[in-house]
Amino acid sequence: MPLFMPTYGIVLLMSMPPYSLPGMQTYRLLTIFSTLFFTCLIPGGLIFWLKKTGYISSLSLNEQKQRTVPYLLSAVSFMAWASFLTEKLHAPHYLAAIAIGAGVALLLILLVNLLWKISAHLTGWGGFMGGFFGICFQYGINPVGSLIFLCLTAGLLIWARLYLHAHTPMQTVAGLYTGFLCSFIPCILF
Numbered sequence: 783m784p785l786f787m788p789t790y791g792i793v794l795l796m797s798m799p800p801y802s803l804p805g806m807q808t809y810r811l812l813t814i815f816s817t818l819f820f821t822c823l824i825p826g827g828l829i830f831w832l833k834k835t836g837y838i839s840s841l842s843l844n845e846q847k848q849r850t851v852p853y854l855l856s857a858v859s860f861m862a863w864a865s866f867l868t869e870k871l872h873a874p875h876y877l878a879a880i881a882i883g884a885g886v887a888l889l890l891i892l893l894v895n896l897l898w899k900i901s902a903h904l905t906g907w908g909g910f911m912g913g914f915f916g917i918c919f920q921y922g923i924n925p926v927g928s929l930i931f932l933c934l935t936a937g938l939l940i941w942a943r944l945y946l947h948a949h950t951p952m953q954t955v956a957g958l959y960t961g962f963l964c965s966f967i968p969c970i971l972f
Contacts (some may be wrong), residue, residue, distance in 0.1 A: 784906030785856075788821040788863075788884060789814065791910045795877070795917065813871060820863030821884070825856035844948075846899045853892035853902075860885035876920055879968035880913040887964035891957065901949045901957030907939055908961025915962075916969025 795801065796810040829852050832838045838848040864881035867873035887905055894900045911932050918925045940954040949957075 784902045785822040785826050787906035787910045788860075788881075789818045791880075791913050792817040794914065809871070813867070813873065816866055816871070817863065820859050820866060821856075824859040824862075825852070828852065828855045828859075843902070846895060849895050849902075850892060853888050853895065857885045857888035857892065860888060875972040876917065876969045879972040880909075880916065880965050883912070883964040883966075883968040884909050884961075886968075887961050890960055890964065894956070894960075899949065899953055900960065901943055901954045903939060903943060904936070904949075904954045904957030905961035907936055908958040908963075909965040910961070911936065911958075912962035912965030912967075913969060916966045919966075919970050 792814050796814055800806065801810050801813075829838070829841060829843070832852060833841050838852065839845060840848075843849045843852060860881060864878050864885060867881055868878045887909055891900045891902060891905050914928065914932065915925070917923075918928075936958055940951070940958070943949045943954050944951060
């Protein structure tokens with residue numbers, strides 16, 4: 783589920799030092815729950831409301847033309863998340879940059895989606911990977927085992943989307959690279 787990717791990423795980050803230290807518990811919980819709220823509950827609730835009102839026909843947004851409004855509302859919510867991280871939690875710049883990158887990724891797939899279908903599932907996973915590797919780059923961590931695991935998982939997700947006939951191979955790869963680059967580049971620049 784693409785909407786859970788930022789929360790998975792934040793949970794992973796918050797399990798690492800210095801966030802895992804005992805004195806950081808309140809900060810860790812605020813960061814995790816604000817991420818869940820802004821990147822999952824708000825967009826998911828809006829998508830559910832759009833389905834209930836008949837604006838969209840499926841919660842999985844199978845219809846290409848019905849993705850524009852949910853993607854736009856999700857991007858706005860992601861930008862609000864970035865603002866909350868910066869203004870209220872005083873999060874490190876790289877974390878806010880990843881949040882902004884995720885919002886930009888949503889805007890990019892919204893624009894691409896006007897002409898061509900792109901995988902939001904792979905964009906979410908690519909964003910997770912890009913943020914993870916951006917942080918590893920920032921701290922000089924060599925995550926070989928994680929690299930193998932994340933790449934294998936991306937391959938399985940690509941296979942699943944192809945098996946379900948939800949996307950073409952190019953749509954999945956484009957989604958993966960869009961998410962990865964939109965999270966990785968801002969993280970290493972800031």
